[in-house]
Structure formats: C-alpha cells, structure tokens
Amino acid sequence: MKPSFYNVSMRVDEDKYLLMNPLFGSLDEVDKEVIEFLDSWEETRDIYDSRIMEHLIKRGYLTERSDDEEMALMQKKCCEIHERYRHCKHAIIVTYDCNMNCAYCFESGAWSRGLAWRKKVISKEQVMRIFDLIGELNSEFPHIREEKVSLYGGEPLMAGNMGIIEFILEKGTEAGYRFDVNTNGLDLKEFAPLLVHYGLSPVRTTIDGPPEIHDKRRTNGKKGTFHDIVEGIEAIQDSKIEIGIRVNVDLDTIKYLPELAHFIQEKGWFDHPRMRFALCAIVGCVGKDIAVPSLSRIIKEVIHLSQEHPLVRRFRADWEGTVRGVPEPNLIRVMMNGVPLVPRSVYCEAHIGLMGYDPHGDVYSCPRFVGHPEQKIGTYIPLLKFTENYERWQNRSIFTMPKCTACNNSPLCGGGCAHKAFLETGDITNPSCKAFNAFTKHCLPYVYKRWKGRQPTNSV
C-alpha cells in the first residue's frame, strides 16, 4: 500500500486542501493533517486513524498498485475517453483578411505572406470539397458524428464576403450541418438577417472595454468600432442566437473592467438568457512581438477587482476553465457540482481532431497557428493528405512529453497549450506549465472560497 502517484493536493484556504485523484475521479476537501499524513506515509502509516485510512483507500488515494501499473491504467483510461472525441470539430477559415487591425492580433504574424495571400477568400469548390470531407470523416467516426461547423478567419463576416457566406450556409444546411462563428462584429448588423435565417449559433464576438478603451485597441483603420459591434449585437439579441462576448484584457486595460461591467448591466445583457461574457488574457503571436501579460498578475488583478466591484464577477474567466477543453467537466465544475473528476491526456481539441480548412487548401489543427505553413497538418485539395505534423499534433500528450509523464498534475493539466509552448520554447512538443500553475495558485483558492458552502464537496 502506498499513496497514489496521481494524488494532487492544492491548498485552498488556511488549513484546507483539495485532494484529488483523477485516476479514481475523486475530489475531497481535507485538512492539512491528511496531506501531511500522505506526504510522510512511511513514518505515519501505522499510527493513523483506521476510518480515515479506509476512506483514503476507498477514494483511491492509497493504493496497492505500483506507479507503473497506475500509469498504464491511466493511459488506458485516457485513450478510451479521447477516442470518443476524435474528429469532433471542423472550421472553415473563410479568409485570412480582416477589416480590423487590432494591436494584439494573434494572427497578424501570418500577414507577412503578402496581400494577395491574405485577401484570398475560400471558393465555392473548396467549400463543397470541405462538406464532402466532413461527411467522409463523420462516416469514419459514426459514434461522434459532428454536424457543427465553425466559421473562422481572419474575419469571416466582412460585408464583401456576403455571397460566399450565404453559399456556405445554404449548402451546408442542405447537407445537414449547423454553424457557429467567431467574428470581430464590425459587419454583424449587415449579416444579422442571414444568420437568423439559418439559425447560426453561437455568434462569438469581442468587446475590449468601455468605448474609449475598446476604440483605442480595435479600430477599422480609421475609427473605433465599439458602437458598430454593439449595434450588431443588438441586431441579433432578440433572435434565438446565443451570443458569446469575449473581453481581452492586459495589465493596462484590466482596470476598466468595472466600467464595462456597468455598461453591460445597463444594457440588461448580464441577465439576457442567451448572452455569456468571458475574460481572456492577451495571448502571444507567432512571428510578431506582442507583449503577453503574466497570467498570475491578471488573475490576481481580476480577483482584486471582483472584491471591490461585485459586478465584475459576472464575467466568466477563461482561466477558470484552465483545466478546460476536453474532456468535460473541468475542475471547477467538478468542485462545484460534486461530479467525478475526468482525467485528460491532452490539453485541447487540437490534439484529437480539430480541423481548420483554409482558402489555400491547407488544414490546421490549432486556431492560433492558422496561416503558418510550418504547423499545417495537411492539405485537403484534391484529397485529404496529412503531413508529418499531423502525428506531432495528435501525439502530443502527457504520455509523450517526459516531464509531464513524471508529473502527478498531468491528468488535470494535460500538458498545457501547444501554442504557448511554441512561444516559450520554439517547439509544440514541449510542455507549458505556466497557465496551470497560475490557475492552481491564484484562481482555485479564490473560486473555492467564493463558492464554499454553496456546493457539495466530499470531505474527510
């Protein structure tokens, strides 16, 4: 008998810890002495209360299995889980062009490939080929047949692309697919009737602060865009479309969150049944220098603001889902709802079949690498053909990165974001620990305290 290799303990309050074991799906709130007992097992094993020992065995924190046996079991469990998600998401990159020029754009690094390259728009033939391909992939994985297709860019919803967007929605709907879109929102008002007609949902757009702050960061080259985006949102808010509004923050703009929160409150959007708001920290860009704020500092600042301005709590923070992506539920939901913890061997969908098809005939698996041919995973014209990158992306897991394999946090962390790893180390096959560490150190104790008493957790 020994403590499980996959025990993870996180301090969430003075003497309180969350003890977790993703191999068993356990999460318990425990006192410091339980953690000390497990940490000094060899000395204390014979003197401990048998009832607590019994509970620790029942919840998988003490085990007869060797580390190797536990790892083999974990690998088997993760494989089964992730097989269920394969080829689950498809995105059409309508064009790399965009009618905004945001200072922090994570795609702008690819624009150095030239104006003609950037302005190319996906053709009708390519669109039909993509629908055929999705059909082929769906028939290969009938148990996870995915009918949702994302529209992505650059900016997919530019007024000049109305014709091709209508073609995509018409032909895709005939073929049985449904759509969602990521848009900067600038021409959303013009597209509203079309999106409502085809029931496209959700629409995900971005507002980066109150008007004067947003307009400094998100311009159309001549003027700010705040009011155009707000009008676009208003044009669809009474339809059945779900609306996700993202707020990108860095250390300069974060202090304006309370002001934005008041604007949203006055609009009645926080209580709108189909609107959601998410905070995201600015991310870096391949091929261009963008100052990336420390996630720890951003989280601390958001916590500080939330205490002074409770309205700020209405924003869901992206990093609360840092144990995010696949599979669900994430750690926060496990903690809040008492459902079993599910392990993950990969960080996100880019490693289990996310496919983005671009206007140049290329396929990418990570939205933040689109337009960077050194990371493309294949081509789809005339037939789908994967490059050697496909295997690199699909194989990136906690079992292929030695540092992660030896890390007991790994089935909660998933090895971190490959895009971040590339920015940090120049290679996607390295781990990226920073987000997980920032999340567990600053965010988890805060969320724990906020919801403590409201939701069930098991306690020893």
Ligand code: SF4
């Ligand atoms: S990325 Fe870092 S924290 Fe995450 S599993 Fe790998 S080594 Fe552990």
Ligand code: SF4
């Ligand atoms: S690798 Fe990172 S940026 Fe790319 S899809 Fe995954 S989480 Fe997103």
